Amino acid sequence: MAVTIKDVAKRAGVNPSTVSRAIRNHATISDKTKEKVKKAMQELGYRQNSAAQMLASGKAGAIGVIFPPVENKSDQPFFMKILTSINEEARDKKITVAIASAHSNEALLSQVQVMYQEKRVDGFIMLYTAQDDAVRDYLLSDKIPFVVIGTPSDRANEITSVDNDNHLLGAEAVQYLVSLGHKKLAFVTNTELGEVYQERYFGFYEKARSLGLTPSLVNSEKKLTIRDVTGLVIMDDILAIKVIQELSEQGISVPDQVSVISFNNSFFASLIHPYLTTFDINVVQLGHRSVQKLAHLLDYPDDFREKVTVPFELKVRESTKAV
Template sequence: MNLSVTIKDVAKKANVAPSTVSRVIHNSPTISEKTKRKVRKVLKEMGYHMNENARNLVTKSTKAIGIVMKSSARESLYNPFFPEVIRGIGDFCNKEGYSLSLTTGETEDAIFEDVVKMVQGRRVDGMIVLYSKKDDKVVPYLLKQGFPFVLIGKPSTNMSGITFIDNDNVQAAREVSEFVINLGHERIAFLGGSPEFEVIQDRLTGFQQAMEQAGVDVRQEYIKLIPLNRTDGIKAIDELLELKEAPTAFLVMDLLLGVLLLGVLAEKNLKVPQQISVVCFNHSEFIEFLSTPLTTVDIHTYQLGYEAAKCVFDLIANPEMMEKSISIPTKIIKRESHFVAEKEIK
């Protein structure tokens, strides 16, 4: 790439006016196809590349989309969900010539400050928020600022004015719970996820609906709503396994927690699936490399990100566009981590 070549240099070699070269670069309909071909040939021969920063100053566009993480980037990127959803966002943005800017704060307040800086400093043209939770400051702030953004997850407050992409998490949890119940399990643990996140509340609702419909008691000691980290995860798993009537099946809200569960069970010489069934939400290619490949609910994470990116571009182009919601279907992928219990549900 030759950074020293200017529009004037190209115009001189192509024997046209500099304004003509500029119009060709911007694909103006006022320039004939013959002239466009000639100028484009010279542009290529001379290795001219437009100064993106200069163009962005003129168009008042940053050519960047902000990504608001649920927690610190360091912590979030350990979770297979976030790299995959960002891959979906990135693939669409790349087609549009946009880059991504991620929040890097280590705390909730620091992440919010990152968002404020992006908005006030006009560092991005729009934002995608990768979570939905109660008492969150980010979404109300973006609404108040009238800034284009899309939410991945169902809004926890009034949906007016919010475009969001989500799965039907109540239905998904109900279907996978029915799957486990129909295997013959009654002692089913619901493990993982902080109750402040809407996705966890919806999945818990679906689980409870399936249990009640099957006539199986929902035992509160089997429900562990916890932050998704190793310490809290091990503590919750230990408490469940130490119950007088320990669960025979685990419905786990996060893939990393599912892998942690497999490790704890192995340490206690409890075999999956021979003694305990494990079913997880989320999907990743690395599952196939586990000693016991997990049965999972594929929420199509890549598609969540891709559709969110499409929607935020629509909002940038048309800020007055009515809000909308898109539901991405889910699918149970049956592998080797579940078994048919001896006691059948009548």
């Protein structure tokens, strides 16, 4: 039999309720008693029974991390990285992390519902955003605490979110290329959907225009033609690698003829030469902050929703060069 709060109480010569209060560091318990209890706990090797605690308190002490309902999560190092940093922060707060992940929207929704209704978790961190997402709508309509990592495409004022400033990211990319002397710039993307694209591209576009340039937009799904452009801002590292290879096949060398700057600073950035000049989006902070925000929401469910912005950092490597 595991040692319970009763055993500790007996050993410390107090009532079980006092032990409970001492453990939770109640202000009303005297320091002397807390000491006695702590000592007894250590001597007996006491450990809370989470089930009992959950049942009595109505709190799970756990949060769920919701992955996007897509097949290829493993292609993006982002997900493992963010999961690791979420887990790190959660551990410090004595919160357990559980996983919700499925291939379809329906399966994902049902998993999230079950987790919550069975009281296995107190709230969620969503790792994706999507228009009219059923999971998000469920969380919202049932007033379940959650935070999203990323920028909600709608109902943003009802949602607490943690993200980089993607607009600024786009602008800073322009800034850096211009500082290297580049004047003909293009933004390369393989998708024109989503907040991330929107923000990064508009940041890029507006900054370039404000500097008197006439930037262009290239969709990499079509044949890649860059004419006299010398500075490329590319949606993410993976796409950057592919674009660099395609340019190389066209006899165009990066960075000698064209400079490339991308986003994420993932593992791909230092996989093959030229190593990428890319923005580190600070995934560790994204994870930590999201846990902090969720923990806060759990304690104060009626607080205002808010948007948290995490700083980024440019990593200069081999894919950019002054003209």
